Amino acid sequence: MPPQHAKPWPLCATRPLISMASKIIFLKQETNWFAIIPNLIVLSIICLCVYAIDKTTFIFFSIIIYYLLTRLLRWTLIPKSLYSGVRQIRESKFSDAVPDFIETIGFYSKHQWLDKYRFLFLISSSKRTIKESAMCDLSYCYLMIGDVKKAKETYQSVLKEFPDNLNAAHTLNMIDIIEKNANPS
Numbered sequence: 001m002p003p004q005h006a007k008p009w010p011l012c013a014t015r016p017l018i019s020m021a022s023k024i025i026f027l028k029q030e031t032n033w034f035a036i037i038p039n040l041i042v043l044s045i046i047c048l049c050v051y052a053i054d055k056t057t058f059i060f061f062s063i064i065i066y067y068l069l070t071r072l073l074r075w076t077l078i079p080k081s082l083y084s085g086v087r088q089i090r091e092s093k094f095s096d097a098v099p100d101f102i103e104t105i106g107f108y109s110k111h112q113w114l115d116k117y118r119f120l121f122l123i124s125s126s127k128r129t130i131k132e133s134a135m136c137d138l139s140y141c142y143l144m145i146g147d148v149k150k151a152k153e154t155y156q157s158v159l160k161e162f163p164d165n166l167n168a169a170h171t172l173n174m175i176d177i178i179e180k181n182a183n184p185s
């Protein structure tokens with residue numbers, strides 16, 4: 001088993017591949033603006049219901065109810081392994097995060113409908129699916145523990161399933177460039 005705090009895969013003998021802080025998850029988040037509509041509809045319905053009860057502080061209570069509802073839905077519909085994996089990355093425990101992301105990917109492979117319609121359940125308004133994000137996070141963990149072969153395989157799987165994922169494409173290109181520079185022929 002690789003060490004928990006292994007050095008990143010080397011660019012050459014002296015410079016690391018990834019110079020960013022290891023607490024940053026390697027995935028650019030983009031918002032699906034259309035997915036915000038269900039959120040606004042739910043908030044509006046809550047406002048109308050609360051307004052019928054209390055006309056002076058309905059906005060305050062509506063926001064609190066909406067917040068609690070979204071937290072409850074996320075807590076019940078997102079596997080705990082995803083939260084655990086993200087926490088492990090923040091703590092630079094990349095080896096510990098790997099099984100968590102594998103479990104998350106398995107969960108969303110079985111429950112594709114939940115990932116596809118996540119915005120209706122107020123879980124996420126990201127353009128990227130949760131499975132796609134978990135696959136990128138898994139690849140990042142492999143890269144950070146020095147398992148470049150598995151990182152490349154996982155990034156290639158991301159591109160096979162999600163061909164528009166620029167993070168996977170750019171990281172694979174970066175790995176190829178680094179490998180060419182490290183092993184000039």
